[in-house]
Amino acid sequence: xxxxxxxxxxxxxxxxxxxxxxxxxxxxxxxPGGDPDQMGFQHPWEIRAFAMAVAAHxxxxxxxxxxxxxxxASIQDWQTANPDAGESPWxxxxxxxxxxxxxxADAGLLSRTEVDLQTQELLALPPNRNHHEAHTEPIAVxxxxxxxx
Amino acid sequence: xxxxxxxxEEIAARVKALESMxxxxxxxxTPAIDRMVEIYENEVGPQLGAKVVAKAWSDADxxxxxxxxxxxxxxxxxxxxxxxxxxxxxENTEGVHxxxxxxxxxxxxxxxxxxxxxxxxxxxxxxxxSREPRQVLRESFNFTVPDGVEVRVWDSSSExxxxxxxxxxxGTEGWTEEQLLPLVTRDSMIGVGPVGVVAS
Numbered sequence: 258x259x260x261x262x263x264x265x266x267x268x269x270x271x272x273x274x275x276x277x278x279x280x281x282x283x284x285x286x287x288x289p290g291g292d293p294d295q296m297g298f299q300h301p302w303e304i305r306a307f308a309m310a311v312a313a314h315x316x317x318x319x320x321x322x323x324x325x326x327x328x329x330a331s332i333q334d335w336q337t338a339n340p341d342a343g344e345s346p347w348x349x350x351x352x353x354x355x356x357x358x359x360x361x362a363d364a365g366l367l368s369r370t371e372v373d374l375q376t377q378e379l380l381a382l383p384p385n386r387n388h389h390e391a392h393t394e395p396i397a398v399x400x401x402x403x404x405x406x
Numbered sequence: 407x408x409x410x411x412x413x414x415e416e417i418a419a420r421v422k423a424l425e426s427m428x429x430x431x432x433x434x435x436t437p438a439i440d441r442m443v444e445i446y447e448n449e450v451g452p453q454l455g456a457k458v459v460a461k462a463w464s465d466a467d468x469x470x471x472x473x474x475x476x477x478x479x480x481x482x483x484x485x486x487x488x489x490x491x492x493x494x495x496x497e498n499t500e501g502v503h504x505x506x507x508x509x510x511x512x513x514x515x516x517x518x519x520x521x522x523x524x525x526x527x528x529x530x531x532x533x534x535x536s537r538e539p540r541q542v543l544r545e546s547f548n549f550t551v552p553d554g555v556e557v558r559v560w561d562s563s564s565e566x567x568x569x570x571x572x573x574x575x576x577g578t579e580g581w582t583e584e585q586l587l588p589l590v591t592r593d594s595m596i597g598v599g600p601v602g603v604v605a606s
Contacts, residue, residue: 300414300418301418301516301522302414302417302418302421302422304443305421305422305425305439305443306421306424307442308439308440308441308442308443309421309424309425309428309434309439309442311442312434312438312439312441312442313428313433313434315438316433316434316435316438317433317434348417350417351412351417354417354420354421354424357424358424361424361428361433366428366431366433367424367427367428367431371427372420372423372424372427375423375426375427376416376419376420376423378423379419379422379423380415380416380419390563390565391492391563391565391566392560392561392562392563392566393566395504395558395559395560396507396509396536396559396560396561397535397536397537397539397557397558397559398556398557398558398559399538399539399540399556399557399558399559400556401501401553401554401555401556402553402554403554
């Protein structure tokens with residue numbers, strides 16, 4: 258696996274990506290809710306969470322079934338707590354995050370308390386700093402050059 | 407174990423916290439995560455943006471509405487979503503080529519273009535594209551904007567997200583939207599690449 262340089266490089270060919278993708282799909286097709294059609298991402302954090310679980314599995318060599326079990330447990334807990342499932346908001350990837358935290362906590366790699374703390378710190382930062390202002394003019398213009406024939 | 411439903415903001419921060427903790431501990435690296443994201447980054451979105459572009463190429467009235475108010479025109483096609491609000495479409499012309507960037511973070515019109523590619527978030531792209539746009543396009547993206555064309559770089563913020571309406575390629579007269587659709591690439595809507603080649 259080639260490491261990724263910052264700007265696009267010919268490093269990852271479509272074939273390589275296709276291969277990596279098949280590996281991942283083999284992992285996820287056994288998951289609850291693992292129907293690739295249902296796994297569509299709606300928010301950027303979801304894809305990060307998804308990627309982190311797969312990367313953690315690959316780097317830490319934990320058994321994928323552990324993650325699977327944790328995901329099932331999280332979904333079951335939620336269903337028990339929300340018997341009226343039709344009416345409660347549901348987020349598949351929130352369970353995905355909960356399962357990842359559970360696996361990592363079991364492995365002694367982090368504690369929920371630490372995650373809580375760090376999350377609070379991030380939330381306390383102003384979002385995007387001053388990037389809420391609309392910029393209505395181009396920030397750079399490279400004028401056309403006169404072409405001398 | 408409880409997975410109480412959190413707001414999007416809370417959960418996004420939690421995922422970010424998790425990621426930075428794991429990287430700090432050396433459990434995993436950013437490239438390992440980016441690599442996974444790369445595989446899926448085309449999953450959501452670019453097709454939606456392509457649909458909008460193909461329609462604008464075939465329907466002059468729609469194109470006028472799109473340029474007037476992209477958010478509203480996209481809603482006509484059922485494309486929207488919270489972060490898609492205040493989208494502005496920049497039309498490429500014979501004389502002007504537009505490129506988008508977010509100089510501070512990674513503001514991106516993701517309901518239309520999907521998740522931003524990794525390089526879009528990279529400080530190197532963010533800084534270089536506004537300094538030497540023509541050169542960056544040529545050297546990093548292998549995309550040459552003719553010297554006779556002005557290059558404008560637009561900074562997306564969370565209040566106003568830009569994206570690019572590329573020019574309809576020559577040789578596509580009389581093509582249907584369905585035929586035009588595959589020509590619209592994600593990079594052409596960011597402004598860092600061409601539309602697809604028309605086979606003659």
